[in-house]
């Protein structure tokens with residue numbers, strides 16, 4: 001961001017942010033009520049039902065009555081700028097893909113001390129069937145200049161963070177934007193996008209953490225330098241300390257979750273199970289075009305190989321299953337995935353200043369009894 005832009009949009013008395021301890025604040029609970037995680041039982045679906053897909057919107061959901069009110073402008077360092085209606089976009093060749101999205105802040109509540117932001121547990125991950133058109137085809141139509149370094153994607157939502165008033169904007173390098181995987185999307189699970197998921201148009205960047213998939217997309221601009229907007233450089237960086245300039249967050253790390261077995265205890269979500277054989281199941285996924293290699297299930301201190309089922313496509317999660325002969329008593333169940341490059345989920349969360357990229361293992365507390373009626 002230029003000095004000029006920074007001073008223009010700087011708020012004089014921004015709310016201060018400090019790391020938090022054990023107690024959750026009212027502000028965090030308010031964010032948690034606006035932004036929901038997937039229901040863990042929905043992990044049994046290959047495609048997360050609409051309404052159970054996790055949700056993360058930083059500012060207000062823009063008010064858009066009709067897609068006829070919308071157009072996408074593609075501008076900047078291009079020979080032929082475009083202004084496309086939704087109908088013109090829908091007339092382009094369509095692609096439909098199942099893609100697993102995960103929020104980079106998933107697992108933040110386990111980081112100690114914790115950054116004041118959306119206090120995700122483990123649930124900020126889902127898989128949807130997205131329909132749209134390839135971004136690269138649209139970009140190529142504009143005859144981009146050879147000086148283009150990045151493409152900036154602007155959402156219609158605007159708000160304050162870190163004392164800066166800004167639209168939600170993210171960039172991709174010219175090479176990443178031209179990947180045939182990246183989609184301009186208007187449908188989720190065969191329905192028009194609901195308002196909260198980006199109606200009428202969003203970007204979906206398979207294999208990347210969710211922040212790259214800009215919702216309410218209304219402008220794409222070609223620029224000849226690295227974009228320095230707030231959501232690009234001031235946040236979404238892995239940082240070891242307040243002073244650390246950070247490493248940009250991009251693709252999704254190897255991770256897995258378990259669909260909690262048995263019956264939930266209402267307030268703790270701990271699980272009650274009947275003794276005997278029980279099929280444990282869950283999902284494992286990894287971004288950046290790297291496949292999942294294997295999943296292990298932890299029963300107390302022992303680890304066992306799970307059966308890994310093929311994914312529906314390269315951007316969607318895998319299902320895993322494991323049959324456990326549950327014995328009476330209390331147990332800790334865990335799952336741990338490894339990718340084909342040999343990266344394995346850590347047992348403990350690695351601390352990050354913003355609480356990003358926590359891919360530590362999922363833990364489920366169960367108690368097993370005999371003779372449940």
Ligand SMILES: Nc1nc2c(c(=O)[nH]1)N[C@H]1C(S)=C(S)[C@@H](COP(=O)(O)O)O[C@H]1N2
Pocket residue numbers: 053054055056057058059101102103104154155156157168196197198209210211212213214215216
């Ligand atoms: N315009 C806009 N796009 C956005 C966001 C946002 O706040 N505004 N949130 C991002 C983040 S952080 C995530 S994880 C995903 C979540 O997408 P979903 O709410 O459809 O699940 O959207 C991304 N795209």
Ligand SMILES: [Mo]
Pocket residue numbers: 056102103104105210211
């Ligand atoms: Mo996110």
